[in-house]
Amino acid sequence: MNLTVNEIFYSLQGEGGRSGEPSLFIRLSKCNLACSFCDTDFAFGKRMTLDEIHDEISPYPCRWIIWTGGEPTLQLREEIVAYFKERGYRQAIETNGTRRVPAGIDYITCSPKQQFEKIRELIPEVDELRFPMAKGDPLPDISILPRSKRYLLSPIFDGMNVVQENVDYCVELIKQHPQWGLSLQMHKLIGIR
Numbered sequence: 001m002n003l004t005v006n007e008i009f010y011s012l013q014g015e016g017g018r019s020g021e022p023s024l025f026i027r028l029s030k031c032n033l034a035c036s037f038c039d040t041d042f043a044f045g046k047r048m049t050l051d052e053i054h055d056e057i058s059p060y061p062c063r064w065i066i067w068t069g070g071e072p073t074l075q076l077r078e079e080i081v082a083y084f085k086e087r088g089y090r091q092a093i094e095t096n097g098t099r100r101v102p103a104g105i106d107y108i109t110c111s112p113k114q115q116f117e118k119i120r121e122l123i124p125e126v127d128e129l130r131f132p133m134a135k136g137d138p139l140p141d142i143s144i145l146p147r148s149k150r151y152l153l154s155p156i157f158d159g160m161n162v163v164q165e166n167v168d169y170c171v172e173l174i175k176q177h178p179q180w181g182l183s184l185q186m187h188k189l190i191g192i193r
């Protein structure tokens, strides 16, 4: 089995409810969307076998993988998740919610971009819904979304830079609607990957 991998790196989860947790990022290339604000160049891809990926991550002391991209559900399969589970890894995924998530994933972050009403059919339950928000964007309607343990607003950054008006807007929305919380791209603020 092969995956087309954009990059592999070891860092701290910078976003959402697992912020600060050491994690092995496996960024898969290709996406089915083209968000105007996307901060990631996922075009490059190197074909790797699962054994090659395992050889690259196993020297690190960490046993949490974050599958991201691009859109990782375009490539990830249950058998691949099982391969890493058998080798002692817990696995999180960052997905845009347009496709099913393979069985065996331990922590699902869904960051919806479009057709919010269709996500629940594909992914009935997630650990975290994390919405990228620019000033003026409407608060998403929780009632049509997958059940989630956490509901987070994530102010859209301009590349590596914080956009204060997006932050201020999210903070005000959250104070008015306290079922929501804030997710900042912490890694950008502290200058790590």
Ligand SMILES: C[S@@+](CC[C@H](N)C(=O)[O-])C[C@H]1O[C@@H](n2cnc3c(N)ncnc32)[C@H](O)[C@@H]1O
Residues within 6 Å of the ligand: 031, 037, 038, 039, 040, 068, 069, 070, 071, 072, 094, 095, 096, 110, 111, 130, 131, 132, 154, 155, 156, 157, 158, 159, 185
């Ligand atoms: C690069 S995406 C990859 C995973 C998946 N395609 C998705 O969109 O969830 C990872 C996370 O970065 C967020 N993101 C991308 N560009 C951003 C930006 N400029 N500001 C804030 N968050 C951003 C996405 O919303 C998503 O939560």
Ligand SMILES: Nc1nc2[nH]cc(C(=O)O)c2c(=O)[nH]1
Residues within 6 Å of the ligand: 011, 012, 013, 014, 015, 040, 068, 069, 094, 187, 192, 193
């Ligand atoms: N540190 C760090 N945390 C992240 N969480 C999600 C990321 C992503 O690009 O999917 C990301 C990333 O690129 N870096």
Ligand code: SF4
Residues within 6 Å of the ligand: 031, 032, 033, 034, 035, 038, 039, 040, 042, 069, 070, 071, 096, 113
């Ligand atoms: S879905 Fe994710 S990776 Fe794809 S363009 Fe949007 S933010 Fe970027």
Ligand SMILES: [Mg+2]
Residues within 6 Å of the ligand: 039, 040
């Ligand atoms: Mg990123």
